[in-house]
Amino acid sequence: MTITSTEIYRYSIPMVPFTIATGTMHFAQNIFIRIHTSEGITGVGECSAFPMITGETQTTCFEMAKEFATIWKNKNAVEIEERINELHRFTAGNHTAKSAFDMALHDINAQYAGLPLYKFLGGIKKKKLQTDVTVGIHPPEEMALQAKQFIDQGVEILKIKVGKNSQHDIEAIQCITNAVGTHIPLRIDANQGWNYEDAVRVLTALKDFNIEFCEQPMRRHDDDLLPALIHISPIKIMADESVFDHYDAKRLIQAGACDYVNIKFAKSGGILEAQKINAVCEEKNIACMMGGMLESRVALTAFAHFATAFDNVRFYDMDTCMLGHKTDPVTGGATYNHFCVEIPDTLGIGADVEENFLQQLDKIII
Numbered sequence: 001m002t003i004t005s006t007e008i009y010r011y012s013i014p015m016v017p018f019t020i021a022t023g024t025m026h027f028a029q030n031i032f033i034r035i036h037t038s039e040g041i042t043g044v045g046e047c048s049a050f051p052m053i054t055g056e057t058q059t060t061c062f063e064m065a066k067e068f069a070t071i072w073k074n075k076n077a078v079e080i081e082e083r084i085n086e087l088h089r090f091t092a093g094n095h096t097a098k099s100a101f102d103m104a105l106h107d108i109n110a111q112y113a114g115l116p117l118y119k120f121l122g123g124i125k126k127k128k129l130q131t132d133v134t135v136g137i138h139p140p141e142e143m144a145l146q147a148k149q150f151i152d153q154g155v156e157i158l159k160i161k162v163g164k165n166s167q168h169d170i171e172a173i174q175c176i177t178n179a180v181g182t183h184i185p186l187r188i189d190a191n192q193g194w195n196y197e198d199a200v201r202v203l204t205a206l207k208d209f210n211i212e213f214c215e216q217p218m219r220r221h222d223d224d225l226l227p228a229l230i231h232i233s234p235i236k237i238m239a240d241e242s243v244f245d246h247y248d249a250k251r252l253i254q255a256g257a258c259d260y261v262n263i264k265f266a267k268s269g270g271i272l273e274a275q276k277i278n279a280v281c282e283e284k285n286i287a288c289m290m291g292g293m294l295e296s297r298v299a300l301t302a303f304a305h306f307a308t309a310f311d312n313v314r315f316y317d318m319d320t321c322m323l324g325h326k327t328d329p330v331t332g333g334a335t336y337n338h339f340c341v342e343i344p345d346t347l348g349i350g351a352d353v354e355e356n357f358l359q360q361l362d363k364i365i366i
């Protein structure tokens with residue numbers, strides 16, 4: 001089975017304006033691809049560029065996608081590891097762009113094997129994928145109000161963004177807990193926002209709250225301070241921005257620098273490497289979370305298949321398309337049922353994008 005052509009789309013999804021350091025984003029900066037094969041099987045892949053974390057933009061992903069499509073043209077679609085290694089030999093980094101190609105190749109191979117993706121990855125049966133829902137950084141009262149609205153809608157786990165100002169963070173968690181009660185587990189995510197002193201201050205101050213874990217308290221370059229922080233912190237620490245691949249995971253686990261790891265295909269370069277991260281973690285009893293950037297339900301469905309296939313993936317941060325996407329142009333694929341992500345039994349990933357939506361996008365076929 002050879003790769004015959006690849007369609008590449010600048011898959012911009014209108015969003016409720018979303019402010020990041022470089023300005024306000026009105027679109028999720030995604031790329032959608034379809035890889036066609038000589039057997040008539042087509043695989044879909046999607047990635048979402050998040051420059052602050054990965055150093056890639058929608059434009060770099062689009063340009064790299066053209067290179068990757070050229071490299072893969074007329075190559076054997078069944079040799080997954082060989083195809084991915086070709087991309088690594090061509091360019092370092094560019095994990096997000098690579099992840100769309102890795103996803104499409106896994107989709108093709110699962111369909112070729114006559115299996116839904118989670119079974120192709122070795123999964124046996126489905127499990128409950130209860131996602132958290134994220135509250136962004138605002139004045140504490142506003143955050144509490146939003147948290148309460150989510151709980152009233154049936155959300156069972158909240159993820160709270162922190163990391164801008166330690167006093168604000170402590171107040172926000174107090175306000176939210178007052179609003180929703182202590183029975184709701186909170187996950188907090190500092191997105192590298194604290195220095196060591198801030199991290200110690202906030203984590204120790206939150207000792208008596210119902211906090212499941214804290215994601216990425218400090219900058220990646222402060223990883224050497226994590227073992228000391230873990231020693232003091234009453235709250236478990238999850239590595240996110242510090243772990244892109246299984247080498248990162250190994251380094252942190254060996255140093256005693258994390259309790260959990262957040263896997264995102266946009267960092268790992270896709271499913272192949274994500275499996276290696278999960279294996280390294282499982283061996284050391286470090287549970288993983290499945291997370292994402294601002295992907296649509298195409299990638300969300302692939303995340304859900306991955307999370308289903310591996311028991312060691314025990315936390316699900318899969319509210320990406322609930323976070324302000326104004327449209328859902330995806331056909332088939334995973335659905336939300338009371339904040340649980342449910343996957344179809346279709347072969348492969350089982351999701352695609354509506355032709356009407358694709359027609360208005362920048363496109364190239366290679």
Ligand SMILES: [Mg+2]
Pocket residue numbers: 189191215216240241262
């Ligand atoms: Mg995070």
